[in-house]
Amino acid sequence: MRVYLDHNATSPLRDEVVEAMLRVLRGIHGNPSSAHEEGRAARAAVDRARASVASLIGIESGDVLFTGGATEANNTALLGMLGARAGAAGHLVSSTVEHPSVEAPLASLERAGWRVTRVGVDSDGLLDAAQIEAAIEAETALVSILWANNETGVLQPIERIAAVVRARGIPFHVDATQAVGKIPIDLRKIPVDLLSLSAHKFNGPKGVGCLIARGDLVFESVLRGGPQERGRRGGTENVAAIVGLGVACEIAERELPERMRDYAALRDRLWDGIRAKVPRVRRNGSADSVLPNTLNVEFDGAAGELLLQALDVEGIAVSSGAACHSGSIEPSKVLIAMGRSPEQARGSLRFSIGHGNDAEQIDYALSVLPDRVESARQAVGA
Ligand SMILES: Cc1ncc(COP(=O)(O)O)c(C=O)c1O
Known part of the structure; x- marks a missing residue:
């Protein structure tokens, strides 16, 4: 056994996900950016997946930026946001229990002159929103906190942290890779500006995820190229994987x-x-x-x-x-x-x-x- x-x-792919992906691989070969019927079919498949992601976590479809997984989403949130302020190294707040895909970009930013305050956790692995608030400085450009820890499963008090970060008017990024599909998430109720997720943690395919980037946040693309994803991520979309992610979201919601x-x-x-x-x-x-x-x-x-x-x-x-x-x-x-x-x-x-x-x-x-x-x-x- x-x-x-x-x-x-x-996590293993659900049958419904595999079947939806196979339908794309066999029958939808157009480029979502093309203006002809084949392109429109691919675009429609991507847009449906975008709506499924949006529905699962309570956001607008237009805020969904597809990526090649949560590592890319986290890198984009940190490096892309901050790249938009090139030359203006400032201060960031994060924690001592972040995933390497957040920790490594933070370390790169430190090498480029940014200062990072990593707030510690208690013996239960929990952060205290008051300590996050105390770590915020006038120069703080972004706060980045993991929602659910991949090793312990500990859930941080994201709602309370979001409230203190919003009160200071600072963008808030949440790595929700382990939380999406496992607990209810409703961003209509929580002021999070950027959120990372990954399909393979909840029965979708590997190598596809999203950065949720709300409203008109200015950030520079990390993958520079064509105008895909509203100019925020160059490269032809991985339509089959995106469709798989969408179906995994629909199953999770249900x-x-x-x-x-x-x-x-x-x-x-x-x-x-x-x-x-x-x-x-x-x-x-x-x-x-x-x-x-x-x-x-x-x-x-x-x-x-x-x-x-x-x-x-x-x-x-x-x-x-x-x-x-x-x-x-x-x-x-x-x-x-x-x-x-x-x-x-x-x-x-x-x-x-x-x-x-x-x-x-x-x-x-x-x-x-x-x-x-x-x-x-x-x-x-x-
Ligand atoms: C909390 C967390 N963030 C980010 C990632 C990276 O996700 P991906 O495998 O999609 O790059 C993982 C995967 O282990 C994770 O657990």
Whole structure:
């Protein structure tokens, strides 16, 4: 049996998504910028997907800018926004628990003379809106905060942070890559100016996402070329992938309440079972403000990488730290930022639930875990 518990790394395509993409790949070959019938068919497919994204998160279709995923969206939000102010290096506010696709552009901007204040989190992984407010300076050009943490699933108080940032009149970027499709998001109620999302985190294809850029924000394109996406991103659109993203949004909108209920029930079944069967475990991150599908557990004294590999042999796919860091045994920066020691961080695993998981699979994982944890503890002599 294979039990895939790594949906925060990436998630399987839903059949409806595959079918919609195949219809495009087989039958719609026009360039969306072309004025003829073939072009208009491609344009219509892209526009429908734009409307589906807009409907899921409560924005205007015109604010959706398609990208090649959330890494590009985050880079565009930071570098594109700031590129528009070339020569005027200023100040930015972000956090100590951002994804590398935000952290790396921040580091580039620092090398170019920008100052960045990274607000820290508490031991539950939570930011405090008052501390974000205190970090804002007269020169602050942008605040960028992750909505849901990819490793712990912790949900930041985005509504409160958005209110303080808006009160200071500063653009607010949110990396919502792990939140979209997993929790309700209604941007009619939250003043967010820029928001990144990625299709493959919620059963859409890899390599496609969006930067939501509201209103008339001035920013320079990072991909310079043709006039696509209202001049904000050059390059012929990946029509099939965009259509796949749109259908993933439609499914998410339809299924969100039951998805949240079902994933949370499986996640809680897993955590209750782990607590009952495995001694010396601790949950990393807030248990109240967290994605319904994510559980991050510290197995005290265990070698997380060994445990991950042993579970893989047993048919169970999980992650230690962010998937993007796997292969390296550097302790998770997110857990270190929450005050964990490198050993505690190294002994932690992320379980993320999604489409296709059921109670039988969770019970199988629970039947395997205690012995494997014991071996991973013995391996480091704990
Ligand atoms: C929070 C977060 N932001 C950004 C990304 C990057 O997304 P993509 O794989 O679409 O480039 C990820 C993916 O791991 C993520 O979890």
